[in-house]
Amino acid sequence: DLFDELGATDEQMDFPVVYASGIQGKAGLEEDELGEDMTPLFQTIVDIVQPPNVDLDGPFQMQVSNLDYNSFQGAIAIGRVTRGRLSSNSQVKVASEDGEISNARILQIFGYNGLDRVEMPYAQAGDIVCLTGIERPRISDTVCSPEAVEPLKALAVDEPTVSMVFNVNDSPFAGKVGKYVTSRQIQDRLNTELIKNVALRVEPLGGAFKVSGRGELHLSVLLETMRREGYELAVSR
Template sequence: MDGQVERVVGMVEGAVLVVDAGEGPLAQTKFVLAKALKYGLRPILLLNKVDRPAVSEETCNEVESLVFDLFANLGATEEQLDFPVLYASAKEGWASTTFTKDPAPDARDMSQLLDAIVRHVPPPTANLDAPFQMLVSMMEKDFYLGRILTGRISTGVIRVGDKVHGLCMKDSGVTKIEEGKVTKLMKKKGTSTALVDSAGAGDIVSMAGLANPSIGHTVANTEACISQVTTPLPTVELDPPTISMTFGVNDSPLAGRDGSHTFEIIVD
C-alpha cells in the first residue's frame, strides 16, 4: 500500500482529498495526505455525503477545522493550508462550492469540482524537445500484449513503433535491461483505456513492447545518445518498514502457576 500511494502521488500535479462530512478524517486520510504534502501537492478538500440527514453546515465546519489541524500537524506550507473546500454527494453525482443539500436542477453535476481542478491544479512542466524518458510506476500483464508498463513521461515524445530501451542503476553504473519497440501506446479516457499513436512529456501512458523492465526502471529512446541519457530517472523513495515490540513479564493472575515464567509480546 505504501509503495503504491507514493508511486501514484509522484505522477500527478494535484489531488482531491475526499473526506466523509459526517465522520471526518480517518487514519488512512492522514497517511495519504502526508504523502501528498511531501510531494508539494496542494490538495482540494471535498466534503462528501453532505446530503445525509445528520450532516449540517455546522458539522461541515467542524470537519473542515479538523482537516486544517491535520494539514498543520503534517507540516503543510501556507499555500497548502489555503486549500479550496467543496461539498458533494457522490451518490447523487453533484458538487458545490457552497454548502447545500439540494442544489438547483441545473447544478446537479460535478462541473464545479472540475472547474476547481482547472483553477487550482497547475499544468505539468514539460520539455518535448528533450530525449524521451519515462519512469515506470506501475506494471501489469496482459494475455495478448505481454507486460504493460505505466508511468508519466518526464521528457520528450514517444510514438508507436519507436525503439526504446530499459535502464536501471546498479553498483557498476547504468545498465541497459532490454531493447525493443513500442507496439501499443494507451491512455486513460475516463474509466476506459484508449489507444493513441503518440504522447508527450506530462502525459501518463501505458506501453507494451518490453518484457523485462519493471517498476522503478526508466524507459528511454534508443535514438538519443547515451551521453544525453547518462542516468536513469530517480526512483521513488519508500519509507522503510518499521515495527515496534514491547517485551514484558506476563502479570496475569493465571500466569506462572506451575512455576514457569511467561512473557508477552506487544507488536505495534
C-alpha cells in the same frame, strides 16, 4: 480542524472547498447551492492544480512506476511521460537502475479514459501511459529515446513486513471449491503475480511457498483475487 491538528502550514490551510454528491452527479462552491453537474469541481481543478512540469520538445523519457501483465500483451510498463513524445512502433532504450541498457520497440500505447484503458497513437509529456513491447520491464526503469539515454533516479519500493505460507489444500474438502489445486498451478500463478506486484516476495519451500508482502491487507487482496480466479489452497503463518 484535522489539517490544523496535523500541523499544516498557513499555505496548506488555504485550500478551496467544493461540495459534491457523487450519487447526484452535482457539485457547487456552496453547501446548499449545488450546480446542475460536476462543472464547479472540474473548473476548480483546472484553476488550482498546476500543470505537470514537463518538457514537451525534448527527447522522450519516461520512468516505469508500475507494472501490469496479461497473457495476450505480456508485460506492461506504466508511468508518466516526463519529456518528449512517443509513437507506436518506435525504437527506445531501456535503462535500468543497475546501469544495464537494452533495446525495445514499443508495440502499443494505452492511456486512460476514466477507468477504461484505451489505445493511443502517441504519448506526450504529462501523459500517464501503459507501454507494451518491453520484454522484462522493472520498477524504476527509464524508457528513453535512443538519442538521449538518461536514467532517472531510482524509485524506492517498500520491503515486505508480513509472511504467509501457501500450501496445497490437503484437507478432507480438497478439490470441492477450486479448479486450480496443484502446487505447480499455484506456483505459476504466483510467478505471474511477481511480474506486476513488485513488493511481493515468493520463496519455494518444497511443495509450499513462503509469500511475503507489505502487510496483511496486501496478502489478503492476493488471496481473494486467487480465490475468485478459481485457485484453492491452504494458508498458514
